[in-house]
Amino acid sequence: MKFEVKSDESPGWNSNFMFGLVILGPAAGKLKYTLLDKQDIDLLQSNVLEACVEVDRNGLGAQVFAFCYDIKRGKQYGRYIQEILWEKYCGGIAPGFKVVHKNGITVDNRVENLVLCSKDINHYQYTNENPEDSLYWAAVLEMPHEAEPLYMQIDQIDMPHEKLYMLEEERYYECHYPPCSRMEQYPQEFSICGVCRVTRYCSSACQTKDWTWHKPVCNQRPGRVLIKSYPDR
16 A cells, blocks of 8 residues: 655765655554665556565564555565565575565665575574664654554554454554564563553653654544454354
């Protein structure tokens, strides 16, 4: 789902960092973005970009990826953006290998942030970089605060019920502070906002920083009901 592209060439940014920040839509309890090199923004011309949550089969949590598919062919032929970009610039992906993100931010799809590694590696952290020092973090912080109401509009369109039911054992949240990409390792790991009872945070520091975004809509969100199984139909 594509809504807005932000490319930054403003003074104060390194001229080598020419990028586009694309809104993917809601996933894991927040509005998600992907960061692309400027020359790759043309993916938007004939494709739809969406956020996709992938749950680890071995119980190692979940991750959010940017998923891309051709409008004419349909979602069944879609692929993760990191795979498309790797093949475009670096060649094929051999059996037994996968494309991962060097800085651990799975929606930072700048080509220099991609690397090929064995599928046997569950998590690949190339550097010990502080996420707050990443380009992705800085780019998301530049987005207008109107992004939070936009998340609510999308969320209500996709799931318009007053109470949104979800399976307790299947629901993973990402920290709601926009630039933070830390994901729950198991459902309900993170603390929850005591007012809206919806948004979740990996730390009190992220919750404090997120208040500017979250405050205007904190009381507007419909409460979600976590259940053990789906209700009878």
